[in-house]
Amino acid sequence: MRRAVILAALAFLMAAGALAVSLYTWWSSTRTVEYTAEQQSAARDSACSAYTTVRTGVQTNTNLAVAGDDVSGALAVAANSRVALMSGGQYVLDRVDPATPAELAEPLRRFGNTLLDVGAAATAGALNTDPAQADLLAQIDELNAQLTQLCPTAGG
Numbered sequence: 001m002r003r004a005v006i007l008a009a010l011a012f013l014m015a016a017g018a019l020a021v022s023l024y025t026w027w028s029s030t031r032t033v034e035y036t037a038e039q040q041s042a043a044r045d046s047a048c049s050a051y052t053t054v055r056t057g058v059q060t061n062t063n064l065a066v067a068g069d070d071v072s073g074a075l076a077v078a079a080n081s082r083v084a085l086m087s088g089g090q091y092v093l094d095r096v097d098p099a100t101p102a103e104l105a106e107p108l109r110r111f112g113n114t115l116l117d118v119g120a121a122a123t124a125g126a127l128n129t130d131p132a133q134a135d136l137l138a139q140i141d142e143l144n145a146q147l148t149q150l151c152p153t154a155g156g
Helices: 002-030 037-062 071-094 102-123 131-150
Strands: none
Touching: 037 071, 037 102, 037 131, 071 102, 102 131
């Protein structure tokens, strides 16, 4: 009998502890974090710098020309394009800090994810003229226009 009471008490304490941890986790996740203007500015600068770097890299590597009938060169250019798209998309996503203002963070995330989608589709053999790929490329153009406005030093 005494053993049953001890086990019941331990079970109750464990359940109460689990409930306390759950409530604390829920409470912690519902709080909104306020970032200082300095933190937001630093996050904006970092995100815009990443965008500018990726935009330049993607433009450079997806517009390279291959001389003549150089099959190896064509394959290398295509591979570089895919690397620029996929690594660039991931780089942008990694540089969106929690302090990045929402009006910049949201289009940056869409830009990064769309670059990844284009790169993955290209790796699977999609051509730029395929309707789905053409739609993704149009989305990238729209996002570039929007992000160039949000990151004024990204012009060009």
